[in-house]
Amino acid sequence: MSDQQNSQLADYISRQIDEQNGIDFATFMGLCLYHPDQGYYMKDRVRIGKQGDFFTSSSVHALFGSLISAQIRQMWELMGQGVFTVVEQGAGDGHLAADILDCLRDEAAELYENLSYRIVEISPDNRRRQAERLISHLERVTWCAEEELAPFTGCFLSNELIDAMPIHVVERRNGGFQELFVVKTEDGSFGEELRPDCGMLQDYFDWLGQAPCEGNRGEANLAAIDWMKKVAAKLEKGFVLTIDYGYPAEELYAPFRRNGTVMCYHKHSSNEDPYRLVGEQDITAHVDFTALQKAGAEVGLQPLYFGEQYQFLMALGFLERLMQLQASTSDQREAAALRMTLKNLIMPDQGMGSMFKMLVQGKGVGSPELLCQRKIADIPIPGI
Ligand SMILES: C[S@@+](CC[C@H](N)C(=O)[O-])C[C@H]1O[C@@H](n2cnc3c(N)ncnc32)[C@H](O)[C@@H]1O
CATH class of the missing domain: 3.40.50.12710 (Rossmann fold)
Structure with a gap:
């Protein structure tokens, strides 16, 4: 490099x-x-992760994608559990897609069978990296250009796409x-x-x-x-989940x-x-999350949730998953390293917990109580 x-x-x-x-x-x-x-995005190079230029939440640990998959699963349930499409635009190295798909395959087989995962990716290099990472999910995944995307029902997802727009x-x-x-x-x-x-x-x-x-x-x-x-x-109907760093206007x-x-x-x-x-x-x-909400509202996307990443991840079960992961190792050093890594996702000041925001908008889905809106006091903590 x-x-x-x-x-x-x-x-x-x-x-x-x-x-x-x-x-x-x-x-x-x-x-x-x-x-x-x-x-920069079009050439062959390592951009994300230790050998690259920056980390993204999904490259920090698979737990991030597994929590997003819990929200997607609830969206599918809210929409009647039929055929469901997730469109991810700007999928980077494919970490988020892989972690969501792994989790749905292991924990929500019916949704996995009904799922079409479409990736809209501008970079040929990233498309290649995604195809390699998603090798075990190729039956579920397709790629298309932005203008080729057909109307769909489901969830439109992006993580750190908007901050990279000119x-x-x-x-x-x-x-x-x-x-x-x-x-x-x-x-x-x-x-x-x-x-x-x-x-x-x-x-x-x-x-x-x-x-x-x-x-x-x-x-x-x-x-x-x-x-x-x-x-x-x-x-046509469903949710838009936008994850990025930014602020209200x-x-x-x-x-x-x-x-x-x-x-x-x-x-x-x-x-x-x-x-x-x-x-x-x-x-x-x-x-600018105000601009996104305002533009969305003008074209039929109702804002359903806007909050900081730490609140969103906590509500989706961050602590439960962390405790499960810790329980899977008896090595104290490994458990401590895991905690250090995962802390990054939720730490408000030094980490990604506060700077990153999550916006959920909905179309034709009413005003559902989303999993990400759970109050911290309502979240069961294993063993307590
Ligand atoms: C910062 S990376 C996002 C990383 C990824 N979402 C993750 O979780 O690791 C930005 C991504 O958006 C892609 N991208 C940028 N503009 C795009 C566009 N207009 N259409 C599709 N992909 C785009 C880039 O090629 C890259 O994959």
Whole structure:
């Protein structure tokens, strides 16, 4: 894995900037991550896990997927236990899909038999990794492009998809908005230029009812709004479960967040400079969960649950599963290592427990009492 930028990609982007007299940040990020041959997600490389650039919850431990499978199982029951489709978009190395499918096969045979698991994945490299990991479930799994996805009944699932969508970067100046463009500096490297908004960002923030404060930088994920509408159009009946790091708009655009949330990841270190290591680092931005809920509500997706990952996982039986796993080893060091690993998923400050949020929306399913809404006091703890 290189510590230098991908010069072929950097040259391509450089030519685009010359030809178009600068490109907006969303175009720049889209090219860095998804250029068809050279983009970070499109090339053969290890991205997720110890040898890669970042961990995701599903790569931390199979327990994450097993808890999600409990929620999916209840969704299936709520919908009458018939044929059920799970669509997962942006499945990475396939950890989440594998853990859900393993668990359903072992614990919910009837659902497993009725299940079609469809993966929508943009990266050929990730599709290959997913197919390898899912070798024992190939009867249940199919892949398709976003535009090929047929209308379905079931659950649309994503984990860390939205944070990887190209975002527009904006600064609030004198009450109005300026959009960030990527240009070339005198020495030929990539630089930034603010240009007056053409009206698109003003319209967006008017619609949202929140915006970055005067003098602050922030992001507008317009692609996420289009995505939400497409998801709603494909889902005939069922649920949308979106997992990602982010905040409600009020918190995302809070006065103290002066520089927005763009973050880059390379070999497990983070930086705020998207212009270095072009094509060799992940670029992300925190998700605006208010925008997702608002866009969804406009197209028939009712918000059913929104909460932090630790609450969600606890309600789905985190402690019960942890105790079962611990009971399966008599080695004290192994049990301690397991606890350390799993703590990551729920720790509010240092871990993923609070920064990650879970949003469940529903279409044609009423207002069911979801398993993830269980109160901690109502959760039985084995042996107590
Ligand atoms: C950060 S990874 C998600 C990891 C994975 N969900 C997990 O639990 O480990 C982002 C994933 O989204 C995929 N992706 C990004 N944009 C996409 C799109 N428009 N359609 C399908 N997949 C996309 C990437 O190729 C990658 O697999």
